[in-house]
Amino acid sequence: MRIKDRPEFATKPKPLTTAKEASVAEAVAAMAEHDYGCIVVVDAAGGIEGVMTERDVMKRLVNQGRDAGATRVADIMTSNPRVGRDTDELLDWLRIMSNERFRRLPVVDAEGRLVAVMTQGDLVSYTWPDLIYRVRRNGLRGVPDMLNPLLIGGGIMLYTLVMILLLRTI
Numbered sequence: 409m410r411i412k413d414r415p416e417f418a419t420k421p422k423p424l425t426t427a428k429e430a431s432v433a434e435a436v437a438a439m440a441e442h443d444y445g446c447i448v449v450v451d452a453a454g455g456i457e458g459v460m461t462e463r464d465v466m467k468r469l470v471n472q473g474r475d476a477g478a479t480r481v482a483d484i485m486t487s488n489p490r491v492g493r494d495t496d497e498l499l500d501w502l503r504i505m506s507n508e509r510f511r512r513l514p515v516v517d518a519e520g521r522l523v524a525v526m527t528q529g530d531l532v533s534y535t536w537p538d539l540i541y542r543v544r545r546n547g548l549r550g551v552p553d554m555l556n557p558l559l560i561g562g563g564i565m566l567y568t569l570v571m572i573l574l575l576r577t578i
Contacts (some may be wrong), residue, residue: 411501411515411526412494416533420524423514425450428457428482432469435460435481446512448522449485456514456522458485491516494523499557502531506560529568532561 411417424447426435435447439462449458460481468484469476490508492501492515501513505528515524 409498410495411492411498411524414498416530417494417524420526420530423448423522423525425522426460426481427451428480428485430481431477432460432465432474432479432481432484433476436465436476445527446525447481448514448525449481450522454521456489456491456516458482458487459489459512459514460485461512489514492526493518498531499560501526502528502557502560502564505531506564528564532564532568 421442424438424442424444426438426447426449428449428451439445439447446459446461448456449460451457458481464484464486465476468474469479474484490504490510490513492513494515494517496515505511505513511528513526514522515526517523
């Protein structure tokens, strides 16, 4: 199934964007206001230059004792992030994100315009109903074909729960 074929994809909120020259304080304020875990860094033409995540803020700003008002987004963002197309397969990106250990995927349309930011949680929640439907429809005979996606999804769900618990203790 392609990313854009999921009904939930159409209801994803518009991604937050900023210029790399913005201060980290400005970007974090926007992220907090909208309750987003990342902000996409774009150039004047709308091209994606990077992504600044909560993890980037923790590792490259807070941990290093930097001033959020004096530090530019460009100084701590993840440059040249992986970018998916809305026509890409969900399970392919779920596997890539899990293997390469990143949780946020900017998604662009055919013209290269940013249309959404998908998280591992999004991909898992979009995939689980289909997997459950297949198990019910096919019974046990379809289990071997679905075992890999089920293990990936279960691992990501467990990882997400552990991260939530860890972040709450900080």
